[in-house]
Amino acid sequence: MGKLKIAYEYSEAEDKSIRLGLFLILSGFVSLFILGFCWLNPTLQNLQCKATNCTVLSVQQLIGELFECTFTCGTDCKGTSLYPCLQIYVNNSQSNSRALLHYDEQQLLLNPKCSYIPPCERDNQKNTETVTHWQEYWKEEIGSQPFICFFNQHRRPDDVLLKRSHDENVLLYCVLWPLLTLLVGVLIVVLTICAKTLAVKAEAIQKRKCS
Template identity: 85%
Template sequence: MAKIRVSYEYTEAEDKSIRLGLFLIVSGIVSLFILGFCWLNPALQDLQGKAANCTVLSVQQIGEMFECTFTCGTDCKGTSLYPCLQIYVNNSESNSRALLHQDEHQLITNPKMDSRMAPW
């Protein structure tokens, strides 16, 4: 028995729909590459911190005490009070005076520290 081959030709509307679908897929992939290389890559590079040398300009004890809870083992726990310090540094990268923070999280959670900066 011989197999019957059926050839199917697309109508003009189906052909246009297939071309449109392929065009949308290709343009979406090209858009992802453009977004990734032209916008996202520089934005991610800006998020990376740059190393800079800082020179301590002044250290001030502002009179407040900071409560710190510590553990040094299973049976060793406690709370201590430490004085709050403001450390002003000169940033060699931007050549500007700044209040030193441990990290960006500390800067966000303690915004009142910036309002105490004395004029230079």
């Protein structure tokens, strides 16, 4: 009776291990799909931007043209304020053409007309001061010095980025953790099946010896 109970508990533990392994395998596949759809595709597109040298041609604010941004001031508190449009035109050495500089791809998508979107404040004057400070930085600190920018000739030939939103590390994290989950799941299933096979063989050998 005791042997039957031990065998039953062992069989139940095996089933739990296999279920756990299958769950981890399924989680790994689902994670790879979700991360691949949400992160990997835009990251690969972003990484197509090639590094090149840019030189400032002009730095100016558009007179009389303001854009809206959304600020938060606490829980359930939102509002809109205004900021001026700063345009920084640069010479792209790769194509030797004039292009509009943007801080990163996110800002480019939010406002393709302007080079910089400030952290949104409730006070319009603070937004204006931030943009003006950024303007002075490019005029006085950078000037005619060449700097690294990122350019995608096929997607946006008239725009360049100061920073890329994603880098190779995102690719690593997108693939690494789902693959680890998948491999651990496979390992658990394989080890459980091997242990079960060895137990069956050992039991068969024991029976032959007894007979």
